[in-house]
Amino acid sequence: MPKKRVRKSSKQDDVVPHSSKWKKSKKSPVNPVEEELQVSLLPSRRKKAKQSSVNSDDACFVGEPIPADEAQKKWPHRYTKNDESSEDESLKAKFHYREAKVDGILYKLEDNAYVKGEEGKEDYIATIVEMFETPEEEQYFTAQWFYRAEDTVIKDHGNLVDKKRIFKSDVKDENPLDCLVRKINIVQISPDAAKKKKIPPCDFYFDMKYNVPYLTFSNIDNESETSTLSSESGSNVRATDKKGVKEKSTQIKESNRPEWTLLDLYSGCGAMSTGLCFGASISGIKLVTKWAVDINKYACESLKLNHPETYVRNEPTEDFLSLLKEWAKLCDEFVLNGAESTDSDLNAAEEAEEKADDEAMDDSPDSEVFEVERLLSICYGDPNEDEKPGLYFKVHWKGYDSSYDTWEPIEGLSECKDAMKDFVINGYKEKILPLPGQADFICGGPPCQGVSGFNRFRNKNAPLEDEKNKQLIVYMNIIDFLKPKYVLMENVVDILKFAGGFLGRYAVGRLVAMNYQARMGMMAAGSYGLPQFRMRVFLWGALATEKLPSYPLPTHKVVSRSVIPTEFEEITVAYSTNENCQLAKALNLEGAINDLPPVENDDSDDERSYGTTPRTDFQKYIRLQRSEMVNYSADSQSAPSGMLYDHRPLKLNTDDYERVCHIPKKKGANFRDLKGVLVKENKVEWDPSVERVYLKSGKPLVPDYAMTFVRGTSSKPFGRLWWDEIVSTVVTRAEPHNQVLLHPEQDRVLSIRENARLQGFPDCYKLCGPVKQRYMQVGNAVAVPVALALGYTLGLAILGLSDDSPLTTLPFKYPSCLARSLDVVDDGSS
Numbered sequence: 001m002p003k004k005r006v007r008k009s010s011k012q013d014d015v016v017p018h019s020s021k022w023k024k025s026k027k028s029p030v031n032p033v034e035e036e037l038q039v040s041l042l043p044s045r046r047k048k049a050k051q052s053s054v055n056s057d058d059a060c061f062v063g064e065p066i067p068a069d070e071a072q073k074k075w076p077h078r079y080t081k082n083d084e085s086s087e088d089e090s091l092k093a094k095f096h097y098r099e100a101k102v103d104g105i106l107y108k109l110e111d112n113a114y115v116k117g118e119e120g121k122e123d124y125i126a127t128i129v130e131m132f133e134t135p136e137e138e139q140y141f142t143a144q145w146f147y148r149a150e151d152t153v154i155k156d157h158g159n160l161v162d163k164k165r166i167f168k169s170d171v172k173d174e175n176p177l178d179c180l181v182r183k184i185n186i187v188q189i190s191p192d193a194a195k196k197k198k199i200p201p202c203d204f205y206f207d208m209k210y211n212v213p214y215l216t217f218s219n220i221d222n223e224s225e226t227s228t229l230s231s232e233s234g235s236n237v238r239a240t241d242k243k244g245v246k247e248k249s250t251q252i253k254e255s256n257r258p259e260w261t262l263l264d265l266y267s268g269c270g271a272m273s274t275g276l277c278f279g280a281s282i283s284g285i286k287l288v289t290k291w292a293v294d295i296n297k298y299a300c301e302s303l304k305l306n307h308p309e310t311y312v313r314n315e316p317t318e319d320f321l322s323l324l325k326e327w328a329k330l331c332d333e334f335v336l337n338g339a340e341s342t343d344s345d346l347n348a349a350e351e352a353e354e355k356a357d358d359e360a361m362d363d364s365p366d367s368e369v370f371e372v373e374r375l376l377s378i379c380y381g382d383p384n385e386d387e388k389p390g391l392y393f394k395v396h397w398k399g400y401d402s403s404y405d406t407w408e409p410i411e412g413l414s415e416c417k418d419a420m421k422d423f424v425i426n427g428y429k430e431k432i433l434p435l436p437g438q439a440d441f442i443c444g445g446p447p448c449q450g451v452s453g454f455n456r457f458r459n460k461n462a463p464l465e466d467e468k469n470k471q472l473i474v475y476m477n478i479i480d481f482l483k484p485k486y487v488l489m490e491n492v493v494d495i496l497k498f499a500g501g502f503l504g505r506y507a508v509g510r511l512v513a514m515n516y517q518a519r520m521g522m523m524a525a526g527s528y529g530l531p532q533f534r535m536r537v538f539l540w541g542a543l544a545t546e547k548l549p550s551y552p553l554p555t556h557k558v559v560s561r562s563v564i565p566t567e568f569e570e571i572t573v574a575y576s577t578n579e580n581c582q583l584a585k586a587l588n589l590e591g592a593i594n595d596l597p598p599v600e601n602d603d604s605d606d607e608r609s610y611g612t613t614p615r616t617d618f619q620k621y622i623r624l625q626r627s628e629m630v631n632y633s634a635d636s637q638s639a640p641s642g643m644l645y646d647h648r649p650l651k652l653n654t655d656d657y658e659r660v661c662h663i664p665k666k667k668g669a670n671f672r673d674l675k676g677v678l679v680k681e682n683k684v685e686w687d688p689s690v691e692r693v694y695l696k697s698g699k700p701l702v703p704d705y706a707m708t709f710v711r712g713t714s715s716k717p718f719g720r721l722w723w724d725e726i727v728s729t730v731v732t733r734a735e736p737h738n739q740v741l742l743h744p745e746q747d748r749v750l751s752i753r754e755n756a757r758l759q760g761f762p763d764c765y766k767l768c769g770p771v772k773q774r775y776m777q778v779g780n781a782v783a784v785p786v787a788l789a790l791g792y793t794l795g796l797a798i799l800g801l802s803d804d805s806p807l808t809t810l811p812f813k814y815p816s817c818l819a820r821s822l823d824v825v826d827d828g829s830s
């Protein structure tokens, strides 16, 4: 038997007779991870085969050709002649067929089949959508490919996904007929069947499609697309889904905006959820941050101050997840299942308890008796710091004031079922914690410090075993437990750079394995109206019952400076270069902060009056009071009119302050402008002709660390920002020794408020904690307008108003969109 042809291999030119041809073809899932982004984005530049294709005895068409008029109607590009200028390089056909026989197996159009893979690798999977003979009598079929999980962005984490689950693609290309190996049974299943793991007997099944743009896994809801495929439940499933979305959107409009609940994990001071809720509100959806979790107590205080409506939990997410599981059991026991049935037990227990108490009192007349009056709160962890982690309740004791409240382990409260029952019933009613299905949306950026370039001990071989990356697993486990309708994960671009994007791929793999639709995009803060280049990765997830949200296209013209791994560069959210779009001019430092009153290095007022008027639209709208903003509810806190918060800088020590006073007030100024420093070929050296200058304290004006920073090549130490600039990122530490953060015209670092402006926080967002902690909260934040834009596209998805496109144009700009009275229209402000 002649050797089977291998479908395509760019690496195996010697094995593949048509290597020159296949190498040019970009449209195949072969070696897809390396090529995936070019795969179907680029037009096929395939040249005509040089050698003749097959006409082996083992592969031939069967039956009469399809009548010419029918074939020409269905595949017109196969029958038109290419003129010189035409970009159409498709193979031409003499005849089309409905059936072919390869190695004795009869294949029909729309059959699914294995297609010969590379030597030693698994065969590819495709649907045969066309069979034709070229004028040169070569025999071809067109394959519409399916991806295995490992052929998608998920790559090395393919093991997370069921082996039999594959993903339909729109990618099609032509292959020699004798690449067909054997027929296979592929069934389309409904998302519901996938969830319930009700899979009919088959070789493979699929419930989603995979599209390379924005690495998108999404529902298959195009009727015509699947009508040709063998399917267990077929188009009925899709019809119901569509109807579901439609019904929901009408319902929402009619029922006076029901509340959508958001759980903000790793919430920090709440910038991300604040932005998301603003954006959702603009779209017409009432999204409320019902719960937030962060390990940093000051960040929690800030969030609570600005969002009194939120249950803010200051604890590690690991403990939060354990608590959620315990809470679900308690609700089961006291509310959902056993409430009634335990009544008599409870009475009996009560009597026993009272009797025991009486006896105890009789036995020891002098002993102090503590009686539980009520339970105040619940946590999982080690609140007494005695290394006994577990489930605890905070107890208020009868006859004692709240200074005597203590955390008691659940085991010690077995006699207090009534108090526990009251607490659980109330907590259940108030939703102090989400039960599975109760959080509609989870957002958050699990810290992955193990990927940071600053971390010298990065574990490249097993990034998930690094304790510093563990939060990604915890985050996904919380999603798995709570099963929200929507998920938005934010992270640093490093998760796509480090170890070939291992962690980013893992995140997608986990979502898809949990039957979420998913897509990934990168967004730059400056593109949404801020003077900041910061770039972040955002991963959407949506249950199969929901519409997958899109990414909001930029509103402002800012060229991103972030170095993006080439493999992922196509997921940067941007207009394509040839698109004619009206982007607003980028905002610079001047437009963002030059209305703020001058402050001194040692100013320590947390509140002051503006004493100035806004000079730009940005400044006008960023000053809005809470009550003037969209999404305002009466219980939201509002800054007293005219007060400016957190406009104070980190106080530099006397030496640094003296140094900063010597830095000229001009563009590009830094320590290199100080006396005694020479710059040669962008490297600093001491000027031998100048005696070293000393400060009042006796320390040198130019510190050694500035001269040696990045081997003398950095101009960052004591760098001054200038009015026309855009900052690379807003930092978490206001440290002038190795960062450019001096005010253009004042001898100090940018104040907390100035940094907050660069992150898009409205001025009324007041922060808590020591100065350094407030800088940290601001630097850690997701830029508010970026989150807002995503909240808007989420709202569109909830309303069923988004189509399949991964991108949406925004009808507003930040921050004018914050204004309550403003209609959702572009007022042209920038």
Ligand SMILES: C[S@@+](CC[C@H](N)C(=O)[O-])C[C@H]1O[C@@H](n2cnc3c(N)ncnc32)[C@H](O)[C@@H]1O
Binding pocket: 266, 267, 268, 269, 270, 271, 272, 273, 293, 294, 295, 296, 299, 315, 316, 317, 318, 444, 445, 447, 471, 777, 780, 781, 782, 783
């Ligand atoms: C990048 S910040 C989040 C910023 C936030 N999304 C915002 O927009 O303001 C990451 C947060 O994770 C918190 N964090 C780190 N480890 C944690 C853990 N194990 N459990 C809970 N929070 C944690 C940090 O305190 C920090 O506030």
